[in-house]
Amino acid sequence: MNIYVDFDDCLCETARSFTEINRRLFGKHVPYEEVKFFNLKDSFRLNDEEYEKLMVEGHLSKTLLSYEETPNASAVLNDLMDQGHSVSVITGRPDSTYEDSRRWLDEHGLSRAKLYFLNKYGRDTFYQNGSFNLELEDFYKMHFDYAIEDSPLAFQYFENFPDLKVMVFDRPWNQDCDLPANYLRCKNWKQIQTEINNQGQ
Numbered sequence: 001m002n003i004y005v006d007f008d009d010c011l012c013e014t015a016r017s018f019t020e021i022n023r024r025l026f027g028k029h030v031p032y033e034e035v036k037f038f039n040l041k042d043s044f045r046l047n048d049e050e051y052e053k054l055m056v057e058g059h060l061s062k063t064l065l066s067y068e069e070t071p072n073a074s075a076v077l078n079d080l081m082d083q084g085h086s087v088s089v090i091t092g093r094p095d096s097t098y099e100d101s102r103r104w105l106d107e108h109g110l111s112r113a114k115l116y117f118l119n120k121y122g123r124d125t126f127y128q129n130g131s132f133n134l135e136l137e138d139f140y141k142m143h144f145d146y147a148i149e150d151s152p153l154a155f156q157y158f159e160n161f162p163d164l165k166v167m168v169f170d171r172p173w174n175q176d177c178d179l180p181a182n183y184l185r186c187k188n189w190k191q192i193q194t195e196i197n198n199q200g201q
């Protein structure tokens with residue numbers, strides 16, 4: 001089977017790291033549990049200048065490489081790859097983060113996972129024609145059986161994959177979504193593993 005996995009807040013604890021950056025840079029204390037909007041500008045109540053500083057800090061090499069792994073992400077994905085499944089990490093990060101993102105995966109035992117950059121959020125104005133960049137039309141030609149994603153903004157793309165089973169990684173900012181029948185909210189990677197293994201039988 002082919003498995004789509006989002007990077008931030010599926011493989012690693014990006015939002016938790018951003019809450020610490022927000023506190024360090026601006027003295028604002030917004031705990032992870034209160035990150036109710038995917039847009040951190042809204043969740044942290046930042047002005048444009050603060051938001052830009054937050055994003056710059058969050059995309060530094062030392063920050064990107066320091067993100068904590070979401071518990072069991074690597075172990076479960078390696079188990080799935082050992083069974084012969086294909087794992088593609090498809091991230092909405094800017095493609096300037098390719099080397100650090102690839103390094104993070106490699107350092108966390110995920111060297112076998114493929115890595116692609118897809119402009120999911122319309123944020124990046126400088127996407128290049130690299131081998132790791134996906135245009136939407138190329139993305140839609142791919143085939144996936146499962147998708148693991150936390151962002152409500154990315155769900156729209158899954159309408160193009162009618163047979164896809166979507167696993168919504170449970171996060172404070174996706175609590176209010178009405179999920180279609182082919183979506184399943186998952187609390188952690190162990191649950192994702194159980195679901196995929198049960199379906200495969």
Ligand SMILES: [Mg+2]
Binds near residue numbers: 006008151
């Ligand atoms: Mg994400």
